Every structure is written in C-alpha cells, then in structure tokens.
Amino acid sequence: MTPTELIGPPSPLGYPAPYWFLVTFKVLGFTLHMVPMHLWFVGILLAMIFAQRGDVHAQRWSARLMRQMPVIIALGINFGIVPLLFTQVAYYRVFYPATILMAWPWFLIIMFLTFAYYGVYIYVTGLKDGAKLTTLKRAAGWVSAILFVAISFLFSNGFSLMTHLSAWPELWQETSVAGAPLGTGLNTSDPTLWPRWLMMFGLALTTVAAYTVFDAGVFARRESPEYRRWAANFALKFYTVGLIWFAVMGSWYLSTWPADARDQMLSSPLIILTALAALGPGLPWLLIFFQRRQITQALAILTGLAQFGVLALNAISRQIVQNIELGKFLDVTAEPVNLQLSPLIVFLVLFVAGLGVVVWMVGKVWQAERQPA
Amino acid sequence: MHYPAWYVPFLTSPMLIAIIAILHVLVSHYAVGGGLFLAVETRYAYRTNNKEYLAYLKDHAWFFILITVVYGAITGVGIWWTIGLASPLATETLIHTFVFGWAMEYVFFVLEIISAFIFFYYWGRLEPKVHQAMAWIYAFSAWMSLVLITGITAFMLNSGGWVENKNFWVGFFNPQFVPQVIARTGGALLLSSLYVYLHAAFRVKDTALRDLIASRSTLPALVGAACVTLGGIGWYIFLPESAKAALAAASSLNIFMVLIFVLTIAVFAMLYLGPLRHPNWVSPGFALLLFGMGLAVFSAGEFVREAVRKPYIIYNVVLSNQILPEEVATLREKGYLEGGTWTSAWVRARYPNVVRSQQIDEKALLALPEPDQRELGKVLFQYHCSSCHATTEGYSAVAQLLRGWTPEMIKNLVQNPEKFHFFMPPWAGTPEEAELLTKYLVSITPPRPGGMR
Numbered sequence: 001m002t003p004t005e006l007i008g009p010p011s012p013l014g015y016p017a018p019y020w021f022l023v024t025f026k027v028l029g030f031t032l033h034m035v036p037m038h039l040w041f042v043g044i045l046l047a048m049i050f051a052q053r054g055d056v057h058a059q060r061w062s063a064r065l066m067r068q069m070p071v072i073i074a075l076g077i078n079f080g081i082v083p084l085l086f087t088q089v090a091y092y093r094v095f096y097p098a099t100i101l102m103a104w105p106w107f108l109i110i111m112f113l114t115f116a117y118y119g120v121y122i123y124v125t126g127l128k129d130g131a132k133l134t135t136l137k138r139a140a141g142w143v144s145a146i147l148f149v150a151i152s153f154l155f156s157n158g159f160s161l162m163t164h165l166s167a168w169p170e171l172w173q174e175t176s177v178a179g180a181p182l183g184t185g186l187n188t189s190d191p192t193l194w195p196r197w198l199m200m201f202g203l204a205l206t207t208v209a210a211y212t213v214f215d216a217g218v219f220a221r222r223e224s225p226e227y228r229r230w231a232a233n234f235a236l237k238f239y240t241v242g243l244i245w246f247a248v249m250g251s252w253y254l255s256t257w258p259a260d261a262r263d264q265m266l267s268s269p270l271i272i273l274t275a276l277a278a279l280g281p282g283l284p285w286l287l288i289f290f291q292r293r294q295i296t297q298a299l300a301i302l303t304g305l306a307q308f309g310v311l312a313l314n315a316i317s318r319q320i321v322q323n324i325e326l327g328k329f330l331d332v333t334a335e336p337v338n339l340q341l342s343p344l345i346v347f348l349v350l351f352v353a354g355l356g357v358v359v360w361m362v363g364k365v366w367q368a369e370r371q372p373a
Numbered sequence: 374m375h376y377p378a379w380y381v382p383f384l385t386s387p388m389l390i391a392i393i394a395i396l397h398v399l400v401s402h403y404a405v406g407g408g409l410f411l412a413v414e415t416r417y418a419y420r421t422n423n424k425e426y427l428a429y430l431k432d433h434a435w436f437f438i439l440i441t442v443v444y445g446a447i448t449g450v451g452i453w454w455t456i457g458l459a460s461p462l463a464t465e466t467l468i469h470t471f472v473f474g475w476a477m478e479y480v481f482f483v484l485e486i487i488s489a490f491i492f493f494y495y496w497g498r499l500e501p502k503v504h505q506a507m508a509w510i511y512a513f514s515a516w517m518s519l520v521l522i523t524g525i526t527a528f529m530l531n532s533g534g535w536v537e538n539k540n541f542w543v544g545f546f547n548p549q550f551v552p553q554v555i556a557r558t559g560g561a562l563l564l565s566s567l568y569v570y571l572h573a574a575f576r577v578k579d580t581a582l583r584d585l586i587a588s589r590s591t592l593p594a595l596v597g598a599a600c601v602t603l604g605g606i607g608w609y610i611f612l613p614e615s616a617k618a619a620l621a622a623a624s625s626l627n628i629f630m631v632l633i634f635v636l637t638i639a640v641f642a643m644l645y646l647g648p649l650r651h652p653n654w655v656s657p658g659f660a661l662l663l664f665g666m667g668l669a670v671f672s673a674g675e676f677v678r679e680a681v682r683k684p685y686i687i688y689n690v691v692l693s694n695q696i697l698p699e700e701v702a703t704l705r706e707k708g709y710l711e712g713g714t715w716t717s718a719w720v721r722a723r724y725p726n727v728v729r730s731q732q733i734d735e736k737a738l739l740a741l742p743e744p745d746q747r748e749l750g751k752v753l754f755q756y757h758c759s760s761c762h763a764t765t766e767g768y769s770a771v772a773q774l775l776r777g778w779t780p781e782m783i784k785n786l787v788q789n790p791e792k793f794h795f796f797m798p799p800w801a802g803t804p805e806e807a808e809l810l811t812k813y814l815v816s817i818t819p820p821r822p823g824g825m826r
C-alpha cells in the first residue's frame with residue numbers, strides 16, 4: 001500500500017478562494033493563536049511552580065498571569081478557529097484522514113480543554129481579594145497546567161500526522177476493525193514529532209518572557225518598581241533559556257526532516273527565511289536585554305511586536321515545510337478555484353467593520369484604565 | 374467513500390455528534406438570549422436606578438460568562454471536531470460551500486467575547502451609556518452568529534435550489550432558513566428566561582427583587598415560546614417530503630414529537646401560573662423543574678432535527694454513509710470496494726490476488742475462502758451501513774434488527790435497502806458485493822427467539 005492510495009478525490013466544489021488567500025489567513029490565524037497558546041502552554045506551568053516556591057515578586061507574577069488567564073484562553077481558542085477553518089478548506093484531503101486515524105486522542109482535546117479551562121477558573125477564585133489558595137484550588141491549577149501540556153502534545157501529533165503520510169498504512173492496519181479505524185493511533189513513530197513539540201515548548205518560553213515585559217510595561221503600571229525590576233530580570237533569564245532550548249530543539253527538529261525539505265530550506269532562496277526564523281528571537285532578546293534595568297512602555301510594546309514577528313516568521317516557515325513534506329503526495333495549490341466573490345467581499349467588509357468595533361471597545365477600556373479607580 | 378470510516382463500537386460515530394450537539398444547543402441558545410436579557414435589563418436597571426437589580430445583573434453576568442464563554446465555546450468547537458471525524462465528506466462539502474459564512478460568524482464571535490469580558494470586568498468603571506453599549510454589541514453579535522450558523526444547519530435539512538446552481542446565497546437562504554431563525558430566536562428567549570429563573574431562585578434571597586426578576590423575564594419567555602411554536606410550524610411546512618415521512622414513520626421520533634408537544638404545553642402553563650401570575654412560586658424547586666423541562670424539549674427537538682435528515686446528512690447533497698448521490702451509479706458498476714479510496718487500498722493490501730489488470734475482479738471476490746468473504750462483507754458493512762447501525766449490540770444494531778431473518782430475506786434487503794425503508798441510502802455496490810455483505814450479516818444474525826408458541 002502506498003500512502004497516495006489513501007488520498008481521496010478532490011472536492012468537486014473547488015476552492016472558494018485562491019490558495020494564497022486561504023493560506024494567508026491560515027498563517028495569520030496561527031500566528032495569532034500562538035501568542036495566547038504559548039502563555040497557557042508554558043505560562044500556567046511556571047505560574048504554578050512560582051506560586052508555590054517563588055518569592056513575593058514571583059508570586060505576584062504568577063497571580064497576574066493567572067488572573068488574565070481566563071481572557072487569554074478565550075482569545076486563544078477563538079484565534080485557533082481561524083487556522084482550523086482554513087486548514088479544512090485547503091488541506092482537507094489529508095487533515096480528515098489523519099485526525100480520523102487518531103480520532104479518540106483528537107476528540108480528547110475537547111474533553112481536556114473543558115476541564116483545563118474550568119480548572120483555571122477555579123484556581124483564579126483563590127486569587128480574589130481576601131480569598132485563599134486552598135489545596136483544592138492549587139490542585140485544580142496543576143491539573144490545568146498538565147492538561148494543557150497534554151493537549152499541546154495531541155496537537156503536535158495531529159498536525160504532524162497530517163503530513164507524515166508514510167505512517168498511515170501501518171497505523172491504519174494496526175488499529176482498525178475490518179478496514180474501519182478505531183481511532184486510537186498517534187503519530188509517535190514520526191521522528192519529527194518530539195523535537196517539533198519540544199521546539200514549540202522552547203518558543204513558548206520565549207513568548208512568556210516577552211509577554212512578561214509587555215505586561216510589566218503596558219498593563220502593570222500600578223505594580224511596584226521592585227516588581228518591574230524583577231520582571232525585567234526574570235524575562236531576560238527565561239528568554240535566554242527559551243532561546244537556547246529553541247536552538248537545540250530546532251536543530252534536532254531540522255535533522256529529522258525528510259532530505260528534500262532540508263535541502264530546500266537550507267538552500268537559496270529559502271535559506272533566508274530559515275535563517276530569519278532561527279535568528280529572529282535575537283531581536284526581542286536584545287530588546288529585553290536593553291530593558292534589564294528598567295522596562296519602558298515604548299520598548300515593552302516594541303518587544304511584544306518583535307515577538308509577534310518571531311512567531312509570524314515561524315508560522316511562515318513551518319507552513320512552507322508542511323507543503324514540502326506534503327508535496328510528495330499532494331499538491332494543495334493545484335486545486336481548481338471556484339471563487340465565491342460576493343460572500344468573500346461581505347466577509348471582508350464585516351471583518352473591517354468588526355475590527356473598527358473592537359478598536360472602539362478597546363479605546364473605551366483604555367480610557368477607563370487611565371482614570372483613577 | 375473518500376475517507377476512512379471511524380468505527381465507534383456500540384454507539385456509531387454520528388451519535389457522538391448528536392450528543393455533543395445537544396450538549397451545545399442547551400447553552401448556545403442561552404448565549405444568545407442571555408445577552409439580550411443582560412442588555413435589556415441593564416438598561417432598565419440603570420434607568421430606574423435600581424442598585425440591587427444592577428448588583429444581581431452583575432452576578433448573573435458572571436454566571437453567564439462561566440457557562441457560555443467556556444462550556445458554550447468549547448462544545449461548539451466540539452461539534453466541529455466530531456463532524457470532521459464522523460462525517461468528513463459532509464464537513465468537507467459544508468466547508469467548501471460556506472467557508473465565508475463561518476468566517477463572517479467568526480467576526481461576530483470575536484466581538485462577542487471581547488464585549489462580554491469588557492461588560493463584566495469593567496462593570497462600574499465605564500459610563501452607563503458605554504457599559505450598556507457593550508451589552509448591546511454582545512447581544513447583536515450573538516444573534517448574528519445564530520443567524521449565520523442557522524443558514525448552514527438549515528441547509529443540511531433542506532438544501533433547496535443549491536443543487537442546481539451551487540450558489541452560496543441560494544444555499545444560505547434555503548427554505549428552512551426563516552423558520553429556523555424564528556424558532557431558534559424564540560428558543561433563545563425562552564431558554565434564557567429559564568436560566569434566569571434558575572439562577573435567581575438560587576442566588577437571590579430578597580423576595581421583592583426575585584419577584585421583579587421573575588416577572589420581567591416572563592414576557593420574553595412567552596414570546597419565545599410563541600416563536601418556537603411559529604417557527605416549528607414553518608419548519609414542518611418547509612421540510613422535504615422525505616423528512617415529513619420519516620417523522621411519521623419512525624416510532625422513536627413519534628414519541629419525541631409527542632414529548633415535545635406535551636412538554637411545551639406544560640412549560641407554557643407553568644410560565645403562566647408561575648412567574649406571570651404568582652412570581653413568588655419561583656422557588657429553586659420550581660425553577661429546576663421548569664429548567665429541566667425546557668432542556669428536555671430542546672434536547673428532543675435537536676435529536677429530531679438530526680434524525681429526520683436520513684438518508685442524507687445534507688439533503689440531496691451527501692448521503693449519511695459519506696458518499697455523494699451522483700456516485701451511486703458508478704459504484705454499482707465498479708464496485709463499492711473499488712470505488713472507495715480506503716476500501717480499495719484495503720482490498721489491494723490484504724487480497725492482492727483478487728486484483729486483475731489494476732481492478733478488483735468482482736468474480737474473484739466470491740472465490741475467496743469463506744472467512745475472507747465474511748471479512749470483506751464486514752468491510753462493506755463498516756463503510757456502507759455503520760454510520761447508522763451498530764453491529765451486534767448497541768444503537769440500532771443490525772444483528773438485532775435481523776433476528777430470525779432467512780438468508781434470502783437478508784440478501785433482498787442488502788440489495789434494496791432504500792426500498793425496505795426510504796430512509797436508508799440505496800445499495801451502492803455490485804451483486805457480488807451484496808453477496809459478501811449478506812454472508813457477513815448471516816453470520817452475525819441471531820436466531821428467532823425461542824419459547825414463542
């Protein structure tokens with residue numbers, strides 16, 4: 001059995017918009033998803049550790065992050081919808097089979113997420129003024145932290161299995177009844193899985209560090225100068241650790257790529273992108289380094305933007321690698337386009353109008369924040 | 374079939390969709406109606422300068438966020454997760470048809486969560502006008518998301534003229550659209566009032582305030598119930614003939630319809646006698662009972678809505694067993710195993726000697742040893758029937774339905790399922806494949822129960 005035998009026919013409906021449009025929204029959406037996702041992936045874990053063993057400032061940091069966490073999670077899930085939608089438009093022929101082969105673990109994400117999310121809310125009730133972090137609440141926080149890490153592993157499985165078609169035939173034959181998958185597979189036979197997941201962990205560490213600076217510079221104006229100094233110091237330390245981690249796992253990840261992916265990503269012109277994605281985190285690191293004594297609002301905003309750029313570069317390169325890996329089996333750019341112009345325009349108009357409303361709402365919040373409480 | 378069929382023993386995979394969908398609608402309607410409740414009532418409380426009521430509304434807003442932003446959002450994503458696993462071809466089709474409908478809905482989701490959080494977290498820190506505006510932005514966005522998703526779900530029940538021209542708007546404004554928007558809007562109003570009674574009954578100790586809440590929520594509940602009824606009638610009128618027939622034919626659906634009818638009347642009566650005439654009746658017990666009845670009506674309604682589409686998952690567009698109606702003729706000729714992406718790979722890998730000049734040779738299938746023939750029959754069952762039937766035990770288990778049947782009867786059914794019951798998809802394989810499936814079914818069919826005279 002060759003993996004290409006397992007790719008079904010294209011949809012007779014064609015793409016509703018050109019491939020570049022679909023992939024742009026997919027990559028943009030994933031970049032947006034990564035920011036909050038990194039904060040819960042690694043942030044909750046660190047927050048739990050610091051809440052238990054940190055000094056006052058570390059505890060303060062932990063409490064600040066966890067208080068924001070319900071909103072962060074809501075936004076992160078919401079942002080995840082965009083790439084998932086466009087993945088299903090453009091990569092459906094590999095996305096559905098891959099997730100069906102691991103249907104139960106994939107389905108488990110929803111269960112885990114429900115518990116993890118409520119766990120965070122339970123934890124946060126312990127942070128209210130006058131409330132106490134009881135053992136139960138702490139336990140809920142830990143359970144959430146672990147569930148989020150587990151979910152991230154399942155996501156890495158899903159999205160790597162989607163391009164690792166060579167594993168499908170065996171996985172399918174091992175976990176099925178009369179040709180129907182039981183949906184109990186995972187992509188653990190893929191050498192790219194572990195480094196890919198661990199690399200994401202490293203990148204998430206850097207995002208947590210960058211966000212700490214952003215938060216201290218933009219939101220935490222009522223915090224003490226000592227806290228802000230601590231935050232600067234913490235951010236520099238953790239960004240450095242994240243950077244090293246990212247570099248080590250990134251190199252490991254690269255070494256597990258199929259030869260053609262490596263060849264293309266390491267030769268002109270894509271080498272430029274690879275280099276940018278690899279060196280990108282240097283910029284936020286430098287910005288954090290400059291703020292090690294004092295975080296300023298302008299530089300903090302710049303740090304946030306720079307980190308967003310790092311994530312965008314990462315999202316773009318992983319998209320290209322994804323297409324190269326898939327290229328052996330399927331050319332996702334080759335499907336006919338059946339442009340749905342008027343719905344597309346209505347969507348774009350609503351999108352712009354919606355952004356306008358968001359800006360208005362955030363402006364009102366900004367005003368409220370400026371007023372003394 | 375283009376995709377692998379996910380085998381969920383006992384339950385069948387589409388039942389998972391039904392379960393998650395029911396779990397979701399019970400909250401998603403509240404997410405719409407509750408938003409309107411908060412907008413209207415906050416306005417009222419500000420205007421009458423009722424501090425206690427405002428305090429209650431803040432408390433309610435917190436409950437609302439906990440339920441809708443977490444559970445509602447996750448189960449909503451959960452439906453999408455499960456339809457992709459259980460009905461991939463239908464999902465593929467819907468997404469290629471309506472991706473921009475979902476994208477529009479998404480814009481409103483973003484507005485919903487941002488306005489909801491600001492509304493709650495900045496309570497008392499915004500000017501009353503701005504604060505109310507947040508609630509109205511939320512309410513409008515939530516209702517728009519209801520309208521947008523209803524266009525898509527209603528399409529599944531009656532795709533109308535879309536089949537001819539494949540036009541987005543024709544599909545979106547399908548015959549079921551208006552009735553379902555009315556019914557769902559009504560459902561949102563009704564259900565959210567039930568949530569309000571429940572929440573207030575448990576949280577508000579002050580009887581005067583509780584009576585105020587109860588009486589103010591009654592009008593929306595009654596209007597909502599009326600809209601549900603009106604929309605329900607429209608829903609029935611614009612059902613395709615097959616769905617009307619399915620509704621009349623299936624005994625379980627009959628029971629559900631009677632249940633819906635009786636419970637709706639009971640809810641009406643309780644609303645009238647309780648909150649409207651005797652607001653002080655709204656105790657925790659009363660509110661729980663009313664709430665439970667509301668949930669039961671909604672669950673039954675949702676189940677019926679899912680069930681009457683058979684044999685389609687999208688009316689006239691995709692069959693329940695994940696094939697397109699226009700593929701049936703070719704599959705009958707070429708063979709179901711040969712025509713399916715995964716089934717054909719399976720046969721080629723397991724039984725290479727039945728492949729002659731690149732094709733599965735139908736005659737050679739019947740020359741295989743009996744156990745292999747039964748195994749292939751089982752493959753056919755998984756890919757042709759298992760979206761609606763469990764095997765030996767469980768949901769509509771085929772072995773139980775066949776108990777006591779003779780092999781000839783079984784073979785007749787296999788070759789003509791759509792003639793036995795119009796709500797089964799037509800047989801889409803060769804006569805040889807029908808033989809294989811029959812052999813498998815015969816092997817699992819239990820005998821007629823003993824002890825009967």
Ligand code: HEM
Nearest residue numbers: 030037041077080081083084148151152155156159200450
């Ligand atoms: C239900 C809400 C969520 C949705 C809709 C969602 C959606 C997505 C999508 C579509 C991608 C792939 C993007 C691409 O390749 O273009 C992705 C990647 C990822 N998500 Fe999420 N996500 C959600 C929640 C989470 C949660 C709770 C976690 C936990 C940490 C998480 C962690 C990840 C990770 C680690 C990846 C990268 C996987 C890899 O490719 O190795 N996501 N998510």
